[in-house]
Amino acid sequence: MPVKLISSRDNSLYKSLKKLAQSARERRKSGKALLDGVHLIVAHTERIGPPEMLVVAHAAQDKPEVRGLLERLPDVALIVLSDALFGELTPVDTPSGVLAQVALPELPLPQALQCVVLLEALQDPGNLGSILRSAAAAGVDAAYLSPGCADAWSPKVLRGGMGAHFALAIREDVDLVAAAQAFAGEVVVTSLQGEISLFDLDLSGTVAFVIGNEGAGVSQTLQQAATRRVRIPMPGEVESLNAAAAAAVCFFERVRQRQSTLAP
Amino acid sequence: MPVKLISSRDNSLYKSLKKLAQSARERRKSGKALLDGVHLIVAHTERIGPPEMLVVAHAAQDKPEVRGLLERLPDVALIVLSDALFGELTPVDTPSGVLAQVALPELPLPQALQCVVLLEALQDPGNLGSILRSAAAAGVDAAYLSPGCADAWSPKVLRGGMGAHFALAIREDVDLVAAAQAFAGEVVVTSLQGEISLFDLDLSGTVAFVIGNEGAGVSQTLQQAATRRVRIPMPGEVESLNAAAAAAVCFFERVRQRQSTLAP
Numbered sequence: 323m324p325v326k327l328i329s330s331r332d333n334s335l336y337k338s339l340k341k342l343a344q345s346a347r348e349r350r351k352s353g354k355a356l357l358d359g360v361h362l363i364v365a366h367t368e369r370i371g372p373p374e375m376l377v378v379a380h381a382a383q384d385k386p387e388v389r390g391l392l393e394r395l396p397d398v399a400l401i402v403l404s405d406a407l408f409g410e411l412t413p414v415d416t417p418s419g420v421l422a423q424v425a426l427p428e429l430p431l432p433q434a435l436q437c438v439v440l441l442e443a444l445q446d447p448g449n450l451g452s453i454l455r456s457a458a459a460a461g462v463d464a465a466y467l468s469p470g471c472a473d474a475w476s477p478k479v480l481r482g483g484m485g486a487h488f489a490l491a492i493r494e495d496v497d498l499v500a501a502a503q504a505f506a507g508e509v510v511v512t513s514l515q516g517e518i519s520l521f522d523l524d525l526s527g528t529v530a531f532v533i534g535n536e537g538a539g540v541s542q543t544l545q546q547a548a549t550r551r552v553r554i555p556m557p558g559e560v561e562s563l564n565a566a567a568a569a570a571v572c573f574f575e576r577v578r579q580r581q582s583t584l585a586p
Numbered sequence: 587m588p589v590k591l592i593s594s595r596d597n598s599l600y601k602s603l604k605k606l607a608q609s610a611r612e613r614r615k616s617g618k619a620l621l622d623g624v625h626l627i628v629a630h631t632e633r634i635g636p637p638e639m640l641v642v643a644h645a646a647q648d649k650p651e652v653r654g655l656l657e658r659l660p661d662v663a664l665i666v667l668s669d670a671l672f673g674e675l676t677p678v679d680t681p682s683g684v685l686a687q688v689a690l691p692e693l694p695l696p697q698a699l700q701c702v703v704l705l706e707a708l709q710d711p712g713n714l715g716s717i718l719r720s721a722a723a724a725g726v727d728a729a730y731l732s733p734g735c736a737d738a739w740s741p742k743v744l745r746g747g748m749g750a751h752f753a754l755a756i757r758e759d760v761d762l763v764a765a766a767q768a769f770a771g772e773v774v775v776t777s778l779q780g781e782i783s784l785f786d787l788d789l790s791g792t793v794a795f796v797i798g799n800e801g802a803g804v805s806q807t808l809q810q811a812a813t814r815r816v817r818i819p820m821p822g823e824v825e826s827l828n829a830a831a832a833a834a835v836c837f838f839e840r841v842r843q844r845q846s847t848l849a850p
Contacts, residue, residue: 369823448712451828452828452830452831455824455826455827455828455831456827456828456831457822458822458823458824458826459820459822459824459825459826459827460820460821460822461820461821461822461823462822482828484824484826484828485824485826486824489822489823489824490822519845521842521845521846554838555841555842555845556723556724556725557724557725557841558721558722558723558724558725558726558753558754559633559722559725559753560719560722560723560748560749560750560753561723562719562722562723562748562749563719563720563723563834564716564719564720564746564748564830564834566716566828566830566831567716567719567720567830567831567833567834568834569831570827570828570831570832570834570835571834571835571838574818574835574839575838575842577819577820577821578785578819578839580821581783581785581819582785
């Protein structure tokens with residue numbers, strides 16, 4: 323297959339890739355995103371299908387893992403960028419050398435939602451990626467993001483998610499208060515003043531976990547829409563958890579309870 | 587108290603602060619670090635004592651929270667930096683306007699260690715800060731860091747720790763294999779191939795948790811020094827957790843087990 327080599331910043335394809343890399347608005351408008359690195363591209367291929375286009379840095383063409391990927395996806399359009407241009411598309415210090423353009427997948431919601439996570443104004447991309455990753459591993463069905471959350475399809479969040487984006491239904495710009503009110507199960511918010519310990523609440527049924535903004539926590543209106551305020555017991559001398567750590571503790575306490583419920 | 591205003595990059599005090607802000611080697615050599623923001627400075631003051639020096643940005647002198655801090659610490663040496671100089675000392679996009687120079691606290695180890703975390707070549711400062719924060723909240727006694735870990739006293743790790751650095755004994759450049767071999771309890775490493783579920787292992791006694799590098803995981807030699815390989819059950823479609831999320835799940839499963847053991 324003849325491969326197109328692009329080394330000019332004026333190239334229109336390069337310009338559209340750069341917009342996708344840098345602008346959440348552009349990703350939303352076009353319904354597309356860029357995946358950085360072999361791991362994410364393989365995860366997308368296995369769970370959703372092949373990407374629309376592969377973009378390789380000139381210097382990376384002969385890397386074994388890039389070569390393997392190209393051999394696996396012989397029918398996907400391929401362009402090669404000069405290393406300087408490629409470097410401008412990726413915020414990573416050590417570029418992987420390969421990107422893929424994909425359509426934003428909209429995974430269907432299961433008919434009966436068992437577990438969702440409601441993320442309110444979560445601003446740190448690292449936290450958001452980690453929460454999506456934990457949720458996918460714990461078998462959470464869906465993540466609903468409020469307006470004001472970091473863009474779920476930004477390069478940093480995709481990297482942190484490590485493939486979770488293709489295993490979990492993600493919905494952005496969701497009215498979380500309405501979602502909480504409509505939810506057919508417990509809506510659980512964690513709070514230092516929670517009336518019950520996370521470990522004493524039955525989480526084995528249908529549950530929505532609410533995770534709030536890193537600084538401000540969960541808004542009053544969303545707290546009021548919750549059915550349960552739980553506290554994570556903290557016997558240490560600091561009463562404080564990172565949002566992503568608190569989410570992981572909640573998700574996996576549910577995993578534990580369901581396993582002990584199902585055990586003989 | 588007359589306050590010194592510094593606006594020259596050639597000022598020797600400014601130069602020493604800048605080294606402290608930027609260089610792990612300098613922090614180690616001098617045994618000092620910089621704390622950024624009122625929250626960390628108050629946490630240090632309450633748990634360790636007042637800082638050696640306060641550094642305020644010219645524009646921040648009249649912020650109520652900065653003013654309150656200065657009134658609380660009237661005997662601490664104070665310097666004021668021009669906003670441009672202050673901005674060069676802090677990597678944060680929205681500077682707090684106040685820094686403190688402190689001696690690196692070396693919190694004593696308890697006589698009988700109940701729970702420690704061994705961190706091997708953990709490289710992401712956000713992960714490291716989050717793990718220290720979770721550990722302090724869960725009542726872990728100490729964190730041992732291998733060579734190759736991110737510097738525990740860098741601005742990013744301090745920010746992520748949210749005061750954990752003053753509630754938890756931290757030791758850097760530790761030979762973790764030797765520490766694991768000398769440890770008087772279970773040494774638990776998580777692994778996708780672990781022979782027992784985290785939820786089925788008795789964690790209520792003396793436990794060391796091993797957390798490995800984000801990419802490479804735990805080294806073979808350290809795995810061999812562990813007494814238990816556990817898996818965190820992941821019913822979802824992705825078998826993968828961020829290091830800080832995995833650590834939080836382990837720490838709080840121990841909290842849960844100890845509470846149910848101690849309950850009447």
